[in-house]
Amino acid sequence: MLSVQYGCRIAGGLLSDAGITAVSVSEWAADEGSYLASLEFHRALEGVAIGQLSEATGFSIMEGEQGIAVATSGTTVFKFASGSLAALSGKTLKFTTKPTGLRSFELEFTDWPESLLWK
Numbered sequence: 001m002l003s004v005q006y007g008c009r010i011a012g013g014l015l016s017d018a019g020i021t022a023v024s025v026s027e028w029a030a031d032e033g034s035y036l037a038s039l040e041f042h043r044a045l046e047g048v049a050i051g052q053l054s055e056a057t058g059f060s061i062m063e064g065e066q067g068i069a070v071a072t073s074g075t076t077v078f079k080f081a082s083g084s085l086a087a088l089s090g091k092t093l094k095f096t097t098k099p100t101g102l103r104s105f106e107l108e109f110t111d112w113p114e115s116l117l118w119k
Contacts, residue, residue, distance in 0.1 A: 002026050002033070008107060010042075015109070018044040018085070024053065033058040035074060047083030051076040054092060061099055069099030076109075 003025050010018045024038035038053035056074025073096045081089035093109045100106050 002028055008105075010107065015042060015044065015085070018042050018049075020107075026056075026058065028060070031060045033060070033070070033072075035072070038076075040076065042081075042085060042088075044084050047081065047085035049081035049085040049088045050079050051088075052079050053077075056095075058097075069102065069105065070097070071099055071105075072097045 003023065005021075005023045007019065007021050010016060010020065020040050020042050022038060022040040024035055026033045026035045028034075035053055035056035035058065038056070040051040040053075042049040042051060054075040054077050056072050058070050058072035061069040061071065073094070075092055075094050077092045078088040078090065081087070094111045095107060095109050097105045097107050
């Protein structure tokens with residue numbers, strides 16, 4: 001079992017310049033993990049959103065016997081959103097993460113509903 005707290009900033013899309021504070025719990029067997037729970041607090045200049053992990057799996061990238069990074073994919077359900085992020089409320093988005101270095105990763109949300117795309 002592994003519990004991780006993290007913070008990050010989104011670079012583009014509807015969540016551009018939003019910050020995320022999150023906690024996740026996962027279970028690992030060797031280098032493969034299954035995420036059991038995750039809660040994310042997304043905050044933008046004029047809005048907030050709460051995302052809850054629906055499902056996710058991951059694998060660790062090892063250097064010797066030490067895990068140095070994790071890549072994941074799954075889905076997040078936005079349980080609440082308001083202000084500039086209100087359009088996310090009730091939406092489910094797929095995501096992927098990929099390592100960018102030691103203790104850092106890039107997060108990308110995909111499959112944006114047409115109603116959320118910038119016109």
